[in-house]
Amino acid sequence: MSTPTKNKYEKALKIVKEYEYRQNDLTKLNKDLGYSLEQFTQIKFDINENKKEITFTGVTKDGKLKLTKSVARSGDKFELVIGKLIAVKKGSRRRY
Numbered sequence: 001m002s003t004p005t006k007n008k009y010e011k012a013l014k015i016v017k018e019y020e021y022r023q024n025d026l027t028k029l030n031k032d033l034g035y036s037l038e039q040f041t042q043i044k045f046d047i048n049e050n051k052k053e054i055t056f057t058g059v060t061k062d063g064k065l066k067l068t069k070s071v072a073r074s075g076d077k078f079e080l081v082i083g084k085l086i087a088v089k090k091g092s093r094r095r096y
Contacts, residue, residue: 029081036088040066045084052078056087066091 004012037043040058047054052072059065070086072078 026081029085033081033085033088036085036092039092045087047080047083049078052076052083054080054083054087056084056091058088058091 037058039060041061042059044057045054046057053069055067055069057065057067068087068090070083070090072083
C-alpha cells in the first residue's frame with residue numbers, strides 16, 4: 001500500500017469539505033421545504049426526472065388549490081429537494 005502524495009491528500013480533503021457543505025445546504029433546504037409545506041393540508045408531487053420537472057399540487061388550509069411546476073434548465077443538474085422547494089414556493093404566491 002502506498003502513501004498518498006500531499007497533492008492527492010489536499011484534493012481529497014477539498015472533496016470531503018465540498019461534500020459536507022453540500023450536505024449542510026441540502027439539510028437547510030429540506031427544513032425550508034418542510035416549513036413551506038405546513039400551509040397545505042394535502043400535497044402531491046409528480047416527478048419526471050427525464051424531463052427534469054416537478055409538478056406540485058396542494059390544497060391550502062383555507063381550501064385553495066395550488067398547482068405549479070418547476071423545471072431545471074438544460075445544463076442544470078436535477079436536484080429533487082430544490083425542485084420541490086421551487087414548486088412549493090411558486091404555489092405559495094399564486095392563487096387559483
